[in-house]
Amino acid sequence: MTFGELLIAMYIFILAIFVGFEVISKVPPTLHTPLMSGSNAISGITVVGALIASGTNNINLTTILGCLAVIFATINVVGGYAVTDRMLKMFKKK
C-alpha cells in the first residue's frame, strides 16, 4: 500500500465513523438491544477477510486459521442477524 492509498483509506475510515455517529445517535433506547446485536452481526464482516485467507487448495497454517476464522465469523453473522430478527419481530404496537 502506498502512502496515497493509505491516506484514502484513512479518509474513508474517518468519514465512516462520522456517519456511524450520525446514524446511531438517532436510535431510541427501546431498540438499543436489537441495535447492539444487529451491529454486532455487521461486525462479522471480518468474514470477508476470513474467506480470502481460507480460499486456497493447499493445506497450510494460513488456510487452517482462515477456515477457523470463517467458522467463528459465520456464527457471528448468522447468529447475530437471526437473533436480531427474532427480537424485532416482537416489537408491536397496541
Next chain:
Amino acid sequence: MCENIINLSYLISAVLFIIGLKMMSAPKSARRGNLYSALGMLIAVCATLFEKNVIGYQFIIIGLVIGSAIGGFLSVTVKMTQMPQMVGLLNGYGGLASTLVGIAEYARLYPTLSLYDTVTIILTIIIGAITFSGSIVAYGKLEGIVSGRPITYPFQKTINLVQFFVIVGGSILLCSHPESYVWFSVIVLISFILGILLVLPVGGADMPVVICLLNSYSGMAGCAVGFVLSNYCLIITGSLVGASGIILTQIMCKAMNRSLTNVMFGAFGKVDSSGPETRTVNVQGYAPEDATIVLESASLVIIVPGYGLAVAQAQHNVRELADLLEKKGVAVKYAIHPVAGRMPGHMNILLAEANVPYEKLYEMEQINSEFERADVALVIGANDVTNPAAKNNSKSPIYGMPILEVEKAKTVIFLKRSMAPGFAGIENELFLLPKTMMLFGDAKDTVIKLVNLLK
C-alpha cells in the same frame, strides 16, 4: 473488470449496512433494516468468493456450513433473558475471527512483511484478542459461571500496566524485525490475557458498559482487518460498528453519572467485608393480599422493572398483572431506567417478548414527572436505580446517578428476594419509609400470587 464488479458490490453492501442501521431508528422499520443489512452481508460474501486470491472453496464451504449451523442453532435456542450473554458471546466470536485472520495473514506473508503489514496485523490481533477474551469473561459473568462481583487482586493496575508496556515494546520490536515469531506469539498471548484481566474487575451491574465497549472493539477489529487487506468495505463497516459501540458506551456511562475509567477500573460494587457496621434492620414484610388492595384502588400504577425481573423470568406474569389491572380501570405505565438490566434496552426486549406494546414503556426523563400523580410505584427486581441516596447522600457511591423517582408515588411496592442491598452494595432507605410495602420472595411467584388474588 471482475475486480471492478467486486468493488462495486462492496460499495453496495456498505450502503445497505448504513441504510439498515438508519432504519433501526424506529421500531416500525427496524426489522426491514435488519434484513437490508443481512442482504448487504450476503452481497459482500458472494463478491468475496470471486476475488482473484480465492481459488479453492473446500475450506470456505466447511467453514460456512459449520458456522451457519452453530449460529442458527444458538439464535433459535437462546432465551430472551439470556440476550446479554448471547450478544457478549457473538462479539467475542467476531473478535476471535479477526484475530485469526490477522495471524493467518502473518503466516501467509512470513517472513517478508512490510512495515504497513506488520503494524496493521499487530493492531488487528491486539484489538481482536482483547475483544475475544474480554467477551468470554463478560459471558461468564452474565451466565453466572464467573462471579458477578468485581474480582480484584494485589498490584492489579501495575500488572495491567506492565502487560501494556510489553505489548507496546514487543510491537515496536516486531516492526523492525517482523520475522521474530517469538515476539509475535508473546503479543498474541498477552493480548488474550489482557482482555481477561480488564473485564474481571468490572462488576455485573456495569456489564451494559462493558458489552457496549466490546461491541465497539469488535467493529474496530474488523476495521483493522480492512486495513490489513486494504479492503474499503471492511474499513467502512468496521468503523460503523465501532462508532455505534462508542455512542452506546457514552449513553450508559452518562446514565450512571460515571466516567468510563471509573467503570473499567473502579471495581464498583465490591463489597467491603471488613466494614465494621453491619446494621440489622427489621423491615416488616407485607402479604400479597395487602398489596392487591392498594393496587386495585389505584388509578395509576407505574411498574419499574429491573434485573430481578429478568432473573425470575417474570415478564409474562407481569403483563398478565398489568392486563388485569387495566381491566379494572387502572392505568399502567412502565418506567425504564437506561441501565436497568445487563445491557442497553434489556428490559424493553423482555417486555416486548411478553407482548407489552412499546408505547407503554417510558424513558426516565418522560416518566419521572408522573410519579407524583401515581398511586403505586411497583418496583420489580430493581433497587439501585430507585435509591434516593443517589440524590441526597453525597457519600453514597451512586451519588449523582439519575434515578427513577419512585419515592414520589403515594405507595411504593417493592418485590424483592430479600433485604440484601443492590448491586452497588448499599442500602436503600426507601425500604424503611412508612409508605413502602416490601413483598419478599421470588419475583415470579409473588406476581403470580398477585394475579391470582386479583382474579
